[in-house]
Amino acid sequence: MYIIKVKGxxxxxxxxxxxxxxxxxxxxxxxxxxxxxxxxxxxxxxxxWIMDKIKDLPFGQILKLEI
Structure with missing residues (x-):
């Protein structure tokens, strides 16, 4: 699974x-x-756990999660 944080x-x-x-x-x-x-x-x-990962993730960067 991948997480992407998008800046509004x-x-x-x-x-x-x-x-x-x-x-x-x-x-x-x-x-x-x-x-x-x-x-x-x-x-x-x-x-x-997911929100902890999102908090530290810079906007626009993709993070791969192993769930």
Missing amino acids: AAKIPDYVQLRDEKFTLLAYFRVDRPDKSLEKIGLGDKTE
Whole structure:
């Protein structure tokens, strides 16, 4: 799975994209509201761990996660 942190502009908030190995979009959520999106794809129990990775990730960089 891959994480991409996208910087918002003006009134558009920062977002996170979660993508699979084929780079298909699995989830797209605001940085401050990950709960429902992660629950929906079955990663609700890993929310805190994923958000820790996102917090340190620079905008526009891709991070590969082994889940």
